[in-house]
Every structure is written in structure tokens, then in C-alpha cells.
Amino acid sequence: MELLEQCKEWNNNEEYQKVVDALEILPENARTPEMDSELAKAYNNLGEPGDSKPFIQALGLLLPHEEYFRGNHRFYFRVAYSYFYLEEHGLALHYFKQALDARPGDEDTIDMMNECVNWLTDGVVAVSMSQKLELVWEDIQKEIRKYNKNSKIFNVRAINITANHINDVFPKIKINIFYESRTIEFEAGDDKSNVFMLEYIKDTMPDNLKGLFNIRVGIAAKEDIKDIIVYEDEEYDISELRFFVSDDRQIVIYADEFDIPLEVIEQLFIDIFGEIDLMANDFEFDIADEDDFDAPTEDTCDIVLDYEEKEDFLKECVDYRGLKERAKSKGFRLGISAKEYLKMYSGYRLQSVGDDIREDIYTGTTCLPSLISEYISSGPFDKMPIMDELYRNGVVAGFFCFSLEESDQENDSFEYEFEVMNIRNQLIEYILNELEKLGKTGNIAFLEGATGKICGYLDFLIFGNFMDIMSAAYDFFEEKNIKLAGYKTFRKISKLVTFREE
Amino acid sequence: MFNLFKKKQNEVKLPEVAPMELWEERSYMHVLSDKVDVEDIDGVKERIQAVDGVNLKEFNIKDDKSGNMILDYKGEEYGVGFYFEDFVFDRLYSLQKQKIHDEDFEKIEKKTNSFIIYMKFNKNYFDSYHLQLKLITAFFPDTLAVIDESAERLLSGRWVKLAAKSSVTPNAESLFTVQAVFDDETNKVWLHTHGMCRTGFSEFELLDISRDNANDLYYLINTVANRVLYQNEAIEDYIFLGEFIDGREIVVAPLPWNVAIAKYPSDIIGGPADRADSHNTNSQVIFLFLSEEDANNGKYTKPSDVEEKLVENPLYYYTNEQTEHMKFMSRDRYELLKKAISENPSYKALIKVGLPTDGEDGNPDYENLEHIWFELLEFTEEGFRAVLTQAPYRVAAMKEGDEGEYTVNDVTDWVIYTDEMSIDPNTAYLL
Numbered sequence: 001m002e003l004l005e006q007c008k009e010w011n012n013n014e015e016y017q018k019v020v021d022a023l024e025i026l027p028e029n030a031r032t033p034e035m036d037s038e039l040a041k042a043y044n045n046l047g048e049p050g051d052s053k054p055f056i057q058a059l060g061l062l063l064p065h066e067e068y069f070r071g072n073h074r075f076y077f078r079v080a081y082s083y084f085y086l087e088e089h090g091l092a093l094h095y096f097k098q099a100l101d102a103r104p105g106d107e108d109t110i111d112m113m114n115e116c117v118n119w120l121t122d123g124v125v126a127v128s129m130s131q132k133l134e135l136v137w138e139d140i141q142k143e144i145r146k147y148n149k150n151s152k153i154f155n156v157r158a159i160n161i162t163a164n165h166i167n168d169v170f171p172k173i174k175i176n177i178f179y180e181s182r183t184i185e186f187e188a189g190d191d192k193s194n195v196f197m198l199e200y201i202k203d204t205m206p207d208n209l210k211g212l213f214n215i216r217v218g219i220a221a222k223e224d225i226k227d228i229i230v231y232e233d234e235e236y237d238i239s240e241l242r243f244f245v246s247d248d249r250q251i252v253i254y255a256d257e258f259d260i261p262l263e264v265i266e267q268l269f270i271d272i273f274g275e276i277d278l279m280a281n282d283f284e285f286d287i288a289d290e291d292d293f294d295a296p297t298e299d300t301c302d303i304v305l306d307y308e309e310k311e312d313f314l315k316e317c318v319d320y321r322g323l324k325e326r327a328k329s330k331g332f333r334l335g336i337s338a339k340e341y342l343k344m345y346s347g348y349r350l351q352s353v354g355d356d357i358r359e360d361i362y363t364g365t366t367c368l369p370s371l372i373s374e375y376i377s378s379g380p381f382d383k384m385p386i387m388d389e390l391y392r393n394g395v396v397a398g399f400f401c402f403s404l405e406e407s408d409q410e411n412d413s414f415e416y417e418f419e420v421m422n423i424r425n426q427l428i429e430y431i432l433n434e435l436e437k438l439g440k441t442g443n444i445a446f447l448e449g450a451t452g453k454i455c456g457y458l459d460f461l462i463f464g465n466f467m468d469i470m471s472a473a474y475d476f477f478e479e480k481n482i483k484l485a486g487y488k489t490f491r492k493i494s495k496l497v498t499f500r501e502e
Numbered sequence: 503m504f505n506l507f508k509k510k511q512n513e514v515k516l517p518e519v520a521p522m523e524l525w526e527e528r529s530y531m532h533v534l535s536d537k538v539d540v541e542d543i544d545g546v547k548e549r550i551q552a553v554d555g556v557n558l559k560e561f562n563i564k565d566d567k568s569g570n571m572i573l574d575y576k577g578e579e580y581g582v583g584f585y586f587e588d589f590v591f592d593r594l595y596s597l598q599k600q601k602i603h604d605e606d607f608e609k610i611e612k613k614t615n616s617f618i619i620y621m622k623f624n625k626n627y628f629d630s631y632h633l634q635l636k637l638i639t640a641f642f643p644d645t646l647a648v649i650d651e652s653a654e655r656l657l658s659g660r661w662v663k664l665a666a667k668s669s670v671t672p673n674a675e676s677l678f679t680v681q682a683v684f685d686d687e688t689n690k691v692w693l694h695t696h697g698m699c700r701t702g703f704s705e706f707e708l709l710d711i712s713r714d715n716a717n718d719l720y721y722l723i724n725t726v727a728n729r730v731l732y733q734n735e736a737i738e739d740y741i742f743l744g745e746f747i748d749g750r751e752i753v754v755a756p757l758p759w760n761v762a763i764a765k766y767p768s769d770i771i772g773g774p775a776d777r778a779d780s781h782n783t784n785s786q787v788i789f790l791f792l793s794e795e796d797a798n799n800g801k802y803t804k805p806s807d808v809e810e811k812l813v814e815n816p817l818y819y820y821t822n823e824q825t826e827h828m829k830f831m832s833r834d835r836y837e838l839l840k841k842a843i844s845e846n847p848s849y850k851a852l853i854k855v856g857l858p859t860d861g862e863d864g865n866p867d868y869e870n871l872e873h874i875w876f877e878l879l880e881f882t883e884e885g886f887r888a889v890l891t892q893a894p895y896r897v898a899a900m901k902e903g904d905e906g907e908y909t910v911n912d913v914t915d916w917v918i919y920t921d922e923m924s925i926d927p928n929t930a931y932l933l
Contacts, residue, residue: 070702071624073572073581101528101622103581105562105570192511282511298765299801348514369514377517 007038016042033065037075044081055082073102077109084112087126089119090388093493097381121494123466123487129197129394130443130464132169133204140165141206155182158212166201170393173198176219188218188275188338191370193386193461195279196445197393199338200463203442217338221274225320231264238268242317244303245330251285252303254317258289272324273334280336280344281327342367345448350376352453357401357488357496363417364450366459371397371447371490380493387490396462398489400427400473401455401496402482420456424449427458427476434472440464455484474499518760522783526699529623529634530651532616534589535642535659539615541567541586549640556636575633582621582637589616598679599656601923601932602647606658610647617641625734627701628671639666653679653697660931670830673928674731677701680723682716685771691716692772693723694781703730705785707759709772710806718813719805725818726754726788732823740791744818746811752818753791755802762787765802825873828927829856829914835927836910840881842918842925842933851878853888854915855908859896872896873914876906885909 003022010018019042023035031039040058047054059082062075069075080095093116100109143165144158151157156179163175163184174187186198195217202215227239241260244252253265265285269278286301293310307313318326328334336344345367352362358375366372374386390397404419428446435441443464450457462469470487477485477499486498524530537543543563551558556575563569568585591611602610619638623630638645645659665672678697685691693716694707706726711719725743730736740755757765759781763773772781789802796803805812832854843851856871872895876888890904918925918933925932 067625071578071580071622071630073579101581102624103570103572103579104583104620106572106581279511282513297801344512346512346514350516364514366514369510369512373515373517376514377519379521382521 004032004034004038007035007042011038011041011045014045016045020046033068036061036065037069037078040078040082041074044078044085047085049085052086055085058082059086071102073099073106073109076102080112084116087119088388088392089116090384090391090491092116093120094381094383117493117495120489120491121497123396123398123462123489123494123497125391125394125396125466127394128396128462128464128466129200130204130440132394133201136165136169137204137206137209141208144209144212155179155212158209159184162209162213170197170201172389182213183216184213185216185219188279191386192279192341192368193371193390193397195276195338196342196368196461197390197395197463199342200395200442200445218275218279219270221277221324222271225268225271229264229267231261231267236260236264238264238320241268241320242314243320243323243326244313244317245323245326245332246303247330249281249283249327249331250303251283251323251327252288252301253285254288254314256290258287268320272320273327276336276338276341277332277334280341281332281334283332342445348372355454357455358399358450358452358457360452360454361450361457362452364457365448366450367445367447368459368461371459375490375492378492380491384491390461394463396466396489397460398462398487398494399449399457399459400485400487401457402427402477402486403455403484405483417451420449420451423456423480423482424458426480427473430476431469431472434475435468438468440468444469459490470499518777518782519758519784520782522699524620525651526783527622528620528652529631529700530618530620531634531638532587532589532618532649532651533638533642533645534610534613534616534647534649535644536646537642537644538586538617539613541615541617543567543641546641549643550637553636553640556633576626576629578624578626578629580621580624580630580633582619582634584617584619584641587616587618589613598654598681600658600661601929602656602658603660603932606646606660610656613646616649623700623702625702627677627731628674631677632665632671635662635666635672639663650697652700653677654681655679655697658931661929664835664931668831668834670827670834673827673831674728674824675724676928677731678705678727680720680727682720683771683776684713688771689713690771692770692776693720694772694785695723695727698727698730699784701731703736704756704758706756707762707772707781707785707787708805709762709766709787710770710804712806712809715809715813719809721816721818722752722754722805722812723788726756728824729821732821732827737786740797742819744816746816747814748811750792752812752816753797755789755791755797756786757789757802759785759787762789765789765804825914831927832913832915833910835930836913836916838927838930838933839916839918843878843881846920848921850919852876852891852917852919853878853886853908853913855888855912856914857894857897857900859894860898870896871914876908879905882907885912 007019007022019038023031023039040061043054043058059079062079076095076099080092080099083092083095093113096109096113096116100106100113103109140162143161147154147157159177159179159182163177166173167175176185176187178185188195188198198217202217205215227237229236229238240255242254244254288301288304292300292304296305304313324334345365346369347365349363350361352360354360371386374384378384387397402423404416431444432441435443443462445461447459447461449459473487482500483502485500486496488494488496547558547561550556556573558571558573560572562571570581570583572579572581591613619634619641621630621634638648639662645662647659648657648662650657678695680693680695683692689712691711691713692707692709693711695705698705706723708719708723729741729743737756740753742751743754744752746752766773768774788805790805790808791797792803839851843849852875854873854875856873858866858868859870859872861867874894875891877891879887879889885908887905887907890900890902893902894900916927
């Protein structure tokens with residue numbers, strides 16, 4: 001019997017270790033995708049709930065072959081199964097759905113999908129971010145205590161231990177260490193949801209560690225920027241670049257011949273502004289070169305087209321050293337702390353498309369626009385990178401919804417919107433009061449909310465005990481005698497969990 | 503404009519690209535037949551088990567005669583679902599149609615019930631599609647017509663039966679259609695495909711084409727879709743599709759529809775207004791790179807800007823896979839050609855033969871064949887005798903009017919001219 005057939009038989013006979021023994025010894029490139037898939041099945045079956053390593057190994061074997069196994073039920077089911085036991089229920093659901101598409105009506109798959117939907121609906125994460133951090137900080141303190149406080153390198157050790165422990169639990173966080181200033185810097189990455197999580201980590205740092213080092217969220221702006229930036233072993237001279245800043249906060253970067261990769265520009269902007277200011281201002285930029293003046297094309301940006309002479313344009317430009325000041329004079333908000341940035345919100349208007357929960361919204365504000373965008377544009381079984389990352393880290397993203405008396409909106413929309421906002425503010429106050437008693441007000445971040453034709457909404461991120469917050473909300477709605485109230489996580493597939501329904 | 507982050511950080515972005523519909527992601531087909539009318543699927547399990555190459559592993563059916571099955575076919579496992587549903591004839595008017603025999607069409611008009619069979623294609627989508635047709639004929643040997651909902655096309659039951667029993671899979675053009683939407687005011691056309699998404703690739707589109715040139719530019723979009731399907735490879739950045747008459751290469755570089763429409767005036771047909779409810783999922787609009795410099799600088803040219811070049815006898819490359827497929831199908835259905843000519847001596851037939859070209863060493867080069875049309879004179883015991891209709895470019899010893907005898911193994915394509923129409927191997931069901 002061929003090895004692959006033998007492995008299939010062992011797997012069918014639940015002799016999983018034999019599969020592992022037979023296939024693990026083969027070099028990676030000697031295994032076919034089918035063999036990797038059988039080995040992954042064996043890992044999946046050897047893994048116990050709560051035991052992440054075999055499931056991670058299984059995913060490592062399966063995911064590179066996603067295109068190869070396109071449309072293959074077994075492949076999708078195995079991937080989904082790994083994610084399910086890694087408690088990544090959003091991704092598990094996505095792959096179970098693919099498995100169901102490949103084998104319509106399959107009862108096992110449907111059962112697993114229902115399990116996923118229940119998890120995603122309840123919103124109760126297996127281990128919350130606050131629980132993870134409690135353990136992390138405890139372990140860090142325990143380990144630091146082993147070392148002599150009077151040692152010259154004590155702080156260096158403390159910083160290294162902290163960075164390592166945080167990276168163990170949150171491997172996606174990129175950490176920079178500045179020993180001289182005793183600072184651990186968390187890179188903010190490319191989404192504001194990271195800033196919420198990183199600030200929460202920072203806020204939960206025990207007082208006794210605060211004396212040893214600082215935590216900074218977001219790469220800081222640099223004081224001393226050199227003319228040369230090195231990228232992929234190439235040197236790029238940025239001193240020749242010229243920057244135009246428009247009144248509507250767009251930046252045009254000019255070079256006679258533009259041959260600088262965008263990655264270098266990105267690095268330069270981070271060095272000049274720092275990550276948080278970049279996110280907070282979130283400006284657009286364009287590039288221009290001599291050709292745009294000599295022979296403009298449809299790709300030439302409008303700002304450049306407004307100038308007949310290149311010299312006139314250049315007169316309005318500054319070099320990279322003057323960019324920050326120029327940006328400030330044009331209305332960029334600079335020097336914003338991560339905490340301030342989290343409170344910044346923006347408004348949105350939607351075309352109310354139905355009576356279902358959140359489909360009725362016509363106006364809203366949010367401190368986390370990317371989360372709302374992801375929710376609006378996703379299908380019920382889509383991958384949701386922002387939600388999945390929050391969930392992976394033990395953070396629940398969702399919203400409370402509540403409806404007022406029917407007559408309220410009909411009578412006066414201004415009055416109705418005011419009342420929705422009023423209830424929202426009261427609910428925030430009520431929950432924070434209850435959490436205050438537990439000393440846990442930081443366990444929830446309110447993200448603003450929305451107003452729909454049927455319901456009002458209050459959006460949140462929960463980092464700590466979910467039930468503490470839901471109990472408080474339940475009591476509030478009971479006291480207020482609101483006729484319909486509940487919560488839902490930010491996934492189309494999750495159901496509304498009702499506190500009250502008359 | 504560039505943004506440092508892949509998305510705006512401080513604005514709620516309303517969705518442009520919508521999730522695919524079920525009938526886009528999967529292959530949905532609606533079957534019409536007399537037995538469908540009475541929901542008679544007795545003996546279907548046995549018929550499916552008897553389909554060549556199929557290993558039926560599970561067959562589940564509910565009281566309402568909906569159900570699903572799991573089967574192996576050519577080494578791959580498939581899951582297939584099915585159910586009966588009311589049928590409304592009106593819908594057919596919006597579909598592309600194969601040539602349907604008049605007597606069949608009269609029956610189709612009266613149908614009120616359909617049988618829906620759906621499945622997800624895997625990477626071997628030619629086999630997947632072929633399997634779906636085989637299952638249809640196993641469910642309903644009396645299939646009258648099939649509506650390929652994913653490609654928005656009405657298939658003749660006769661074609662379905664011919665394709666199902668053929669040893670060669672249907673060709674790439676069976677998997678998709680190219681539709682044209684006209685704007686009478688501007689005289690412009692929007693060409694777009696349907697059916698590609700189920701193969702795992704995107705649909706393709708051409709925007710803002712002049713009505714006068716639509717027929718010529720059809721070949722551009724058709725060739726792009728064929729290329730992707732035969733090579734089983736999505737277009738990463740661009741592909742070399744052929745040559746303009748001046749010898750310059752035709753380089754196709756598609757862009758996602760939501761990016762592409764920003765490069766056109768907003769009021770064109772196929773513009774934002776036409777994307778609210780449909781054509782807003784997985785679709786790419788075809789652009790061109792006119793030079794290497796354009797490719798390096800990401801300078802996209804609208805095909806509508808170079809229409810005059812695109813209609814002036816461009817040469818589109820066929821892939822080896824496409825040529826091979828054509829060859830296998832023409833040989834597989836060679837007997838139909840033979841029978842049709844024998845029974846209808848008035849029909850004319852052309853047969854394409856692959857001739858070995860002159861090698862550099864003076865010997866015939868059997869690796870590089872020149873495919874050239876011969877007019878059929880007669881069938882012989884060994885094969886057929888035919889006369890060359892044009893002078894070959896790379897076979898010096900042959901000229902127009904030369905006669906020769908060839909076998910089925912030399913055939914790479916054929917076409918029959920009846921009094922009313924031309925019939926090729928793919929449309930041999932019309933014979």
C-alpha cells in the first residue's frame with residue numbers, strides 16, 4: 001500500500017500518531033499536499049481542546065495549499081476544525097461555510113457552523129483580554145522579582161522580560177525598545193483598533209512596573225532625521241524632495257525624477273509625524289515630477305495642474321525639514337496622544353435599508369470607523385480581519401440596541417434623535433458607575449453610536465468581564481422599562497441577544 | 503492619491519464591492535423536461551452510479567425531493583445539491599440562448615416546473631462543469647433544456663446530452679457568456695461576462711465601446727476569458743494577449759471594477775448607476791498597456807481610446823491548451839461529421855488539418871504544425887480526401903488546390919455548411 005493510502009487508513013482507524021510518525025520524518029518538500037492534509041488531520045485529532053500547538057501545526061500544513069484544494073470539502077473542514085479549537089470562531093465559520101458549499105447539506109458541517117454562530121452571538125470570549133493581561137503582568141512581576149533591583153542592568157532585564165511576555169501572548173504586536181529612555185514602544189500598525197488594544201495593555205500595567213519603564217503606543221516622531229533612508233539595501237536621498245501642503249490637507253511630493261519607493265515615503269512620514277499623528281490626520285498624498293509640468297497626463301494631480309510654471313509650484317513647497325511646521329500651519333492636528341486619538345470620532349450617514357437590527361441606521365458617529373466599515377461591507381460568512389483580531393485577543397466588539405416608543409420618531413425626528421442620544425448617555429453613565437464599584441471602568445471602551453428608524457445603538461469594545469457589563473446594561477434597560485433592548489456583536493451572522501422584548 | 507494606510511482611518515467607508523451571490527460563487531443550473539414536470543426521479547441513484555467515472559458515496563433525499571449527494575469524480579470529491587422549483591418562462595428573454603430547435607422551444611415555453619442542481623466547482627472546473635452536465639442527464643435523460651443560471655444562458659437539451667456523453671469536456675466558452683448592454687443615446691456598449699466567478703476567477707468587462715466596434719471587441723474580452731480558463735491562472739498584473747497589425751503586442755491589464763469606473767465619466771453605461779444592485783461583486787475591467795514604459799508606470803489605456811487599432815485585424819494568440827482542446831473535441835465528434843455528410847451530400851465541409859512545417863534542417867517539423875483548412879472531397883476507408891483552400895505559410899511543398907488524403911488523427915477542427923447555418927464540433931447537436 002502506498003504511504004498516502006496507508007495514512008488515510010490510519011486516520012480512518014483513529015491511529016493518528018502513526019500518521020504523525022510516518023509523515024513528520026519526511027522532509028517538507030517530500031510531502032505532497034495530500035500528505036500534508038492527512039498529517040493535518042492527524043494533528044487535529046491528537047489535539048485536545050485548549051491545546052493550541054497541534055491545531056497551529058495543522059493550519060501551518062493546510063493553509064499553503066488553499067488554492068490547490070479549491071472546492072475540496074475535506075480541506076475546508078480540516079482548516080475550519082483547527083480554527084474552531086483555536087477558538088477563532090469567525091475564521092472557523094468562514095471555512096465551515098466553504099466546506100458546506102463543497103458538500104451541500106452535510107450535517108456535521110452544519111452542526112459545527114451552528115456552534116460557531118452560537119459562540120459569535122454570545123460574545124463571551126473564552127479568555128478575555130483582561131484575563132490574559134492579568135496573567136501576563138503577574139508572570140512578568142514574578143520573573144522580574146528574581147533579579148537584583150540594584151543591578152545596573154535591572155531595568156534592561158525588566159524591559160526585556162516585559163516585551164517578551166507581551167509578545168508571547170500577543171505575537172502580532174511589534175515592539176521597539178529604547179533602553180536609554182526606558183521605553184517600550186508598541187507599533188500601532190495599520191488600524192485604529194490596535195490602538196484601542198495597545199492603550200488597554202498600557203493602562204493595565206501594574207503601578208510597580210510603571211517606575212521601571214514607560215510604555216508608548218505608536219512609533220514616535222524622530223527629532224533628528226537623516227538625509228538618507230535605507231530600504232532593501234538601497235540608499236535614498238530624501239533631501240531633494242519637495243513637499244506641497246494644500247489647504248484641504250493633501251500633500252504633493254515632488255522630485256525632478258521620482259524614483260523613491262512608497263515604502264521609503266511611508267518611513268519618512270512616520271519619522272516626521274509619528275504614527276499616531278499620521279493616523280489622526282490620515283491625509284492623502286500624491287507624487288509629481290518634472291514630466292507632470294512639461295507634459296501633464298490624466299494621472300497628473302489637480303494641485304499640480306493648477307500651476308502653469310513649475311517654479312511657482314516649488315516656491316510653495318518645503319523640504320522634509322519644514323514639512324511638519326507647514327502641515328501644522330495648514331490645519332493638521334499634531335502632537336495628539338494615543339488616548340486623545342481614541343476619543344476622536346467621525347460621523348456617517350447611511351441609507352436606511354430595512355427594519356432589521358442595524359439595517360435601519362441613517363446616522364451615526366464612531367471612534368472606530370474601520371470597524372463600522374467592515375461590518376457594513378461584510379457578508380455573513382466573510383473573513384473579518386478587524387473583528388477576528390479583536391476576538392483573538394479576547395476583546396468583544398458589539399453594540400447595545402434599544403427602541404423607544406413608536407410615537408417618538410413620528411412626532412419629531414429631532415426630539416427622537418435627542419432622546420436616543422440621551423438614553424445612550426445614560427446607559428454609558430450607568431455602566432461606568434457599576435464598573436466603578438468593581439474598579440474596572442477601563443474594561444469597556446464606548447465607541448459612540450448610531451440612530452436608526454427603529455432603534456438607537458451604542459457601540460462598544462469590551463476588554464474585561466463580559467457579564468459584569470451585560471448585567472449592568474440589563475438592569476438599566478429594566479429600570480428604564482425600554483420595550484426592546486439587547487446586544488449584538490459586530491458580525492452579520494450573530495443574532496441579537498435580547499434583554500427585554502415586549 | 504495615495505493613503506499611507508490601506509483604508510481610511512477616520513471615515514466610515516461605504517461598501518463598493520459586494521459579496522458574491524450564491525449563483526455566482528457556485529454553478530446553478532435549472533433543468534426543464536417532461537419528467538421534471540412530474541418530479542419523477544425514480545432510479546436516479548442507479549443512473550448516477552452508472553455514469554462513467556463517478557463513484558457515488560452518499561445520496562440523501564427528503565420528502566420534498568430536495569437532497570444532496572457526495573461523489574468522487576476523476577479523483578476529486580464533489581458535493582451536489584438539488585431541488586425542484588417553479589419555473590417562469592419570462593426569465594428566458596434576458597438570457598443568451600444556444601440555437602434551440604423550434605419544436606423544443608415550443609415545449610420550453612409551456613414549462614412551469616424546473617429542477618435545480620447546484621455545486622461548487624473546484625480547480626478542475628472543466629471537469630466540474632462536465633460532471634454537472636452528466637448528472638443532469640442522469641437525473642433526467644429526457645432533458646429538454648437547461649438554464650445555466652451562473653452564465654445566464656439557455657442550453658439546448660440536445661447540446662447537454664451530446665456534451666455529457668462526450669469523452670472531451672466542453673470548451674471554455676461553454677463556461678461563460680459575453681453579454682452586451684447598449685446605450686441608445688450614446689451609441690456605446692458595455693460588454694461583460696457571466697459564469698467566470700464559479701471557476702474561481704473574476705468576471706471581465708469592457709466599458710464605453712462604440713456600438714459599431716462591439717463585434718470586433720467581443721474577441722478581446724472573449725480571448726481574455728478563454729486565456730484565463732485554459733491557463734487556469736488569474737491575471738496578476740498583465741498578460742500578452744496578441745499583436746496589433748503593426749506587430750506591437752496587445753498587453754491586457756485588468757483593474758477591479760470599482761477602481762476602473764473612476765477612470766471613466768460617471769454617466770457611462772456600466773458606470774456607478776449600473777452597479778447598485780448587480781455587477782458589483784468580483785469583476786475586472788479590461789485596460790491595455792501600450793508600451794513597456796506604460797506597464798512600468800502603471801499607465802492604463804482604455805480600450806475605447808484605441809478602438810481603431812483593436813478592430814484592424816489584431817492577432818490574438820491561442821494557448822496550446824485551447825488548440826489541444828479544439829483538436830480533441832473535433833476528433834471526438836468526427837463520426838458526427840461523417841454521418842452528416844453521408845446523409846446530406848449537399849452539405850459542404852471544411853476540415854482543419856495540422857501539417858508539419860518545414861524544419862530548419864530541411865526535414866518536416868512534426869512539433870510545429872501549421873493548422874490549415876481543407877475542403878472535404880470524400881471519406882475514404884482510412885480517413886478522407888480533401889483539397890487545400892489556401893497556401894500554407896510554412897510548408898513550401900504545398901499550395902492552394904493541392905489534394906491529399908488524411909486520417910482522423912490529422913484533424914484539428916471542422917465545420918459543416920448546411921443551407922441555413924454552419925455547424926462546428928461544439929454545435930454538433932444541431933445536426
